[in-house]
Amino acid sequence: MPFIGNQPAEKYSAFTKQDFSTSATTSYTLSQAVANENEIALFINFVRQEPTTAYTASGTSLTLTSATTSSDDMYCVYLGKAVQTVNPPSGSVGSSQVAASIITGQTALGATPADTDELLISDAGTLKRVDYSYLKSANTPAFFGYLSADQSITDNVWTKVEINTEEFDTDSDYDNSTNYRFTPTTSGKYFFYASSCLRSTTNATLKSGRLAFYKNGSALYGGVSELTTNYGVSQQVTITASFEMNGSSDYVELYGLVDHVGGASKFESDYSGTNRSTFFGAYKLIGV
Secondary structure, X not given: OOOOOOOOOOOOOEEEXXXXXXXXXXXXXXXXXXXXXXXXXXXXXXXXXXXXOOEEEEEEEEEEOOOOOOOOOEEEEEEEEEEOOOOOOOOOOOHHHOOOHHHHOOOOOOOOOOOOOEEXXXXXXXXXXXXXXXXXXXXXXXXXXXXXXXXXXXXXXXXXXXXXXXXXXXXXXXXXXXXXXXXXXXXXXXXXXXXXXXXXXXXXXXXXXXXXXXXXXEEEEEEEEEOOOOOEOEEEEEEEEEEEEOOOOOOEEEEEEEEEOOOOEEEEOEEOOEEOOOEEXXXXXXXX
């Protein structure tokens, strides 16, 4: 049928019943406000009462013509007030009531979700919303840096490699100016890799070159390239390792050592035109 104005929300209506605890009184309080007594059907001892004659109602006030007793059974059914006419009853909506356009009709995001974007998931059958930041998988934090100029070192002394130039540093967790260390801000297992051209400035005097990852100030993993005879000018040493980081206080630094029979030593940045001969990097592992 036609309507003037908004069509009443009639679907999924549920009329409410209210039971009363009776006593010797004519005044009761309704749980739902009404305009008048015609909006409720009142029953006393299972007999329907006549509106206006047996009772009147306005707002949440119900007034009887005659007082009840404590043994009377009294209840009412709200006729004009359909409670929760907008929301369907719990469990009444299934897949057949939901159109595909509820998803396909929405605007596509068209980009990687922001960390605070929310999605719906089923957690053991219970719908919950979750931020995208908890679902995404990424090998971050991650960084890669290299030595931009030769670094002179003392022979046969473990020395920190001052990696001072970064290609990338996703979370700004590497210090390339003061401590030259990686302090990731997310806990987990990380893969570390490094390589250095360890060089003697005196020709053919280098016996060995060593590199090591130092965690929290102590050597953890390392590698060596050694010549027992026919000493050389330089050794390219490459090391890799993976280990746990707590995401707060743990840090990793790169150290090296050159052992030769005389002269000065250095970590070389550019060997024979090969840029970035000394570098250091790391990234977080996924799924371990």
